[in-house]
Amino acid sequence: MRSKLVAGNWKMHGSLSGNQGLLQAVRDGVKGNAAVAVCVPYPYLAQARAVLEGGSVAWGAQDVSEHAQGAFTGEVSGAMLVDFGCRYVLVGHSERRSFYGDTDAVVAAKFTAALKAGLTPVLCVGESLAEREAGTTGEVVTRQIDAVLSSSGVAAFSSAVVAYEPVWAIGTGRTASPAQAQEVHALIRQRFARDSAEVASGLQILYGGSVKPGNAKELFGQPDIDGGLIGGASLVAEDFLAICAAA
């Protein structure tokens, strides 16, 4: 059996004073067997480390540069994230893909850079509403994964996580049904199994998109759903902890 992982994605939310209580509540309230992490904005990594170090909750970032160092104003490297004790980093979140021009090729390069730095990349994939309605969900998700597989190889995924996040379900309150999510998760696992049955069976595939305390248990109960990537609900300690407990 694969273990479960619940990762919070704070996106661009938080403040030094507001985060303190949230981080402490998560640190003190987390129970159950699932691994738990929070991906916070860069400036709050030191704070996350100060509060969470020594406990069971890991922390990480929401993006990483594809470059190791150099004249890339505004960018943050994988080694810098490791300096702040990060374990995880999101790559290819749909908001990065749609607002900041992270193409499949850029995402693949960020994935490689994260692994090289010793981080666990969480590769986010997912289709838009138009793509789902056009019946191309499988094609889109496979293309996003293939871009990374062709540059990093399947073995890299023994140290990585995949998150399936249908774009139409992110922040919309419209969750994929457990059956809809399971269908895509199974397809993703089959794609990896074509290259390595072993990697495929060990790979954690998270679901993200309007996960709430009320729908987490049923989603996480699906055979190919190994936890969640939680946006809005990760900003409310009680909700996030309930979701962690459901895993």
Ligand code: PGA
């Ligand atoms: P949401 O966001 O839970 O607010 O839908 C998920 C995500 O974007 O990671």
